[in-house]
Amino acid sequence: MKAEWSKTVQDLLIGTTRGGGSPTDLLADCAALGVAAFGATLPQEVAADPLPPAPPEPAALPRPAARAVLEAIMSVDDEVLLTEWCALAKAGNVVAEHRMLPALLALGTARPGLRAAVVEVLGTRGRWLAGTRPGWSWASGTSPLTEEVPLAEILDLPSAQRVRALRRKRRADPEGVGAFIAGEFETSRRSADRQVLISALETGLGPGDEELLEAALDDKAAAVHDEALRLLRKLPTSALAARATRRLNQGLQLTEDGFDVQTDGLWTEQADLDEQRDLMRDGSEKGVAGRIRAAAASVPPSYWTARLDTDDVKAANVLRRGPWAAALLRGVADQLGAAADPRPWAAVAAETLTGMEQLEMLAALPASVAEQAVVAVSVNWHYDLLDHACAQLPAPWSPETTRALLHRYAALPDPRWRSGRPPAVLLARGDADLLGANWEGLTRRWPENSLELEVLRLRIRLRESFAPPPDDSR
Numbered sequence: 001m002k003a004e005w006s007k008t009v010q011d012l013l014i015g016t017t018r019g020g021g022s023p024t025d026l027l028a029d030c031a032a033l034g035v036a037a038f039g040a041t042l043p044q045e046v047a048a049d050p051l052p053p054a055p056p057e058p059a060a061l062p063r064p065a066a067r068a069v070l071e072a073i074m075s076v077d078d079e080v081l082l083t084e085w086c087a088l089a090k091a092g093n094v095v096a097e098h099r100m101l102p103a104l105l106a107l108g109t110a111r112p113g114l115r116a117a118v119v120e121v122l123g124t125r126g127r128w129l130a131g132t133r134p135g136w137s138w139a140s141g142t143s144p145l146t147e148e149v150p151l152a153e154i155l156d157l158p159s160a161q162r163v164r165a166l167r168r169k170r171r172a173d174p175e176g177v178g179a180f181i182a183g184e185f186e187t188s189r190r191s192a193d194r195q196v197l198i199s200a201l202e203t204g205l206g207p208g209d210e211e212l213l214e215a216a217l218d219d220k221a222a223a224v225h226d227e228a229l230r231l232l233r234k235l236p237t238s239a240l241a242a243r244a245t246r247r248l249n250q251g252l253q254l255t256e257d258g259f260d261v262q263t264d265g266l267w268t269e270q271a272d273l274d275e276q277r278d279l280m281r282d283g284s285e286k287g288v289a290g291r292i293r294a295a296a297a298s299v300p301p302s303y304w305t306a307r308l309d310t311d312d313v314k315a316a317n318v319l320r321r322g323p324w325a326a327a328l329l330r331g332v333a334d335q336l337g338a339a340a341d342p343r344p345w346a347a348v349a350a351e352t353l354t355g356m357e358q359l360e361m362l363a364a365l366p367a368s369v370a371e372q373a374v375v376a377v378s379v380n381w382h383y384d385l386l387d388h389a390c391a392q393l394p395a396p397w398s399p400e401t402t403r404a405l406l407h408r409y410a411a412l413p414d415p416r417w418r419s420g421r422p423p424a425v426l427l428a429r430g431d432a433d434l435l436g437a438n439w440e441g442l443t444r445r446w447p448e449n450s451l452e453l454e455v456l457r458l459r460i461r462l463r464e465s466f467a468p469p470p471d472d473s474r
Helices: 002-014 023-038 064-076 079-091 098-110 112-121 123-130 134-139 151-156 159-172 174-187 191-200 207-216 222-232 239-251 273-277 287-296 302-308 312-319 325-333 342-349 355-363 367-380 383-392 399-411 424-429 432-437 439-445 451-466
Strands: 252-255 258-261
Touching: 002 023, 064 079, 064 098, 064 451, 079 112, 079 424, 079 451, 098 112, 098 123, 098 134, 112 134, 123 134, 151 159, 151 174, 159 174, 159 191, 174 191, 174 207, 191 207, 191 222, 207 222, 207 239, 239 252, 239 287, 239 302, 258 312, 258 325, 287 325, 302 312, 312 325, 312 342, 325 342, 325 355, 342 355, 342 367, 355 367, 355 383, 367 383, 367 399, 383 399, 383 424, 399 424, 399 432, 399 439, 424 451, 432 439, 432 451, 439 451
Parallel strands: none
Antiparallel strands: 252 258
């Protein structure tokens, strides 16, 4: 057939006038051979059984207004808004409408970070639909999840999954996984594996982990040692905290200008082996300033309030004075999460930290504490630094935080590339009710009718769509 088709094409190119033959026969051959060579074949019959019917959905569906909001959210492709919609739907005991299920499953497949939110609103019919396609199996409850990997095989997973898998196991069984980690740490030869084991202890960290962490301080691998030291500093009653307290008492004296090194004290001499064991090996804690920073990073802020017999505000003001203020406050910045009131400590620590160090300090704080700290620290920040810090805060913010940051943004000059446009993170993560109440002020300060304002409109519609009707007796 291939040879016949080639000859027919040649005859067509030459033409019947020069090559002879019947035009009708040539065109008929072209039609027949062309279909035979390039036409599609009939599909083969498949003996597979058809899919079973979808089960009925016992859960309630959202009101039409909430369905319309979900469609709008999907069209603007906003992950924060979608997560908020899913959270409100879950709280209202409703699931997504069936015609939205394929789009939600496709989105969760493409963006694993959304899966935890999406799976809550799929319902019975969504889980059935997820079972019809291998790529959607994450939502069907039948996929081979990392949690199902036996504990003894977790260290064979790819490096990016090992710590997460161990922490999930640890969350479910703290004592059993803790014993497994201790046993594996003693026999593991690879430093990367030992570092993974130590890092997993951060979930459910407690006094029972101190013995293993103390042993890890003697590890020859710097990464293992530093990870163990980082976790030990989170235990306020550990032996490390006691050693640091003793060094601070011996090495520092209070003067009229703040804390200073005692002339005949601990830090006028080279660090002994015991103190070197309690210093980071990454180079950040060298010299007298580094040793002071290490000791300050190993005690909670309550050490300073107790030593000075005062509150957090006054203690922070004492530490900001003196020749070693920068070293002390850099250490205190690592302990903000343990402070009774982190705001004064964050404010004075920010005076000695670079912009990136301030962001790292805030990122390590719990969400509720981080909101207070950002408000306290950001008084003199420029736009970009404030924007980065706000992007680290989980949504939605409290009304108090939203109000404070709204005023902070409004007082700053807009970057040239965003002139007249509102801060996207403020409108996407701030309290929607408060922002809606300030709509007139927002549009006056940022007159550009941009996508950010559309997102805020959607957030306001979202809250309204899930609000109970006025005559609802629930």
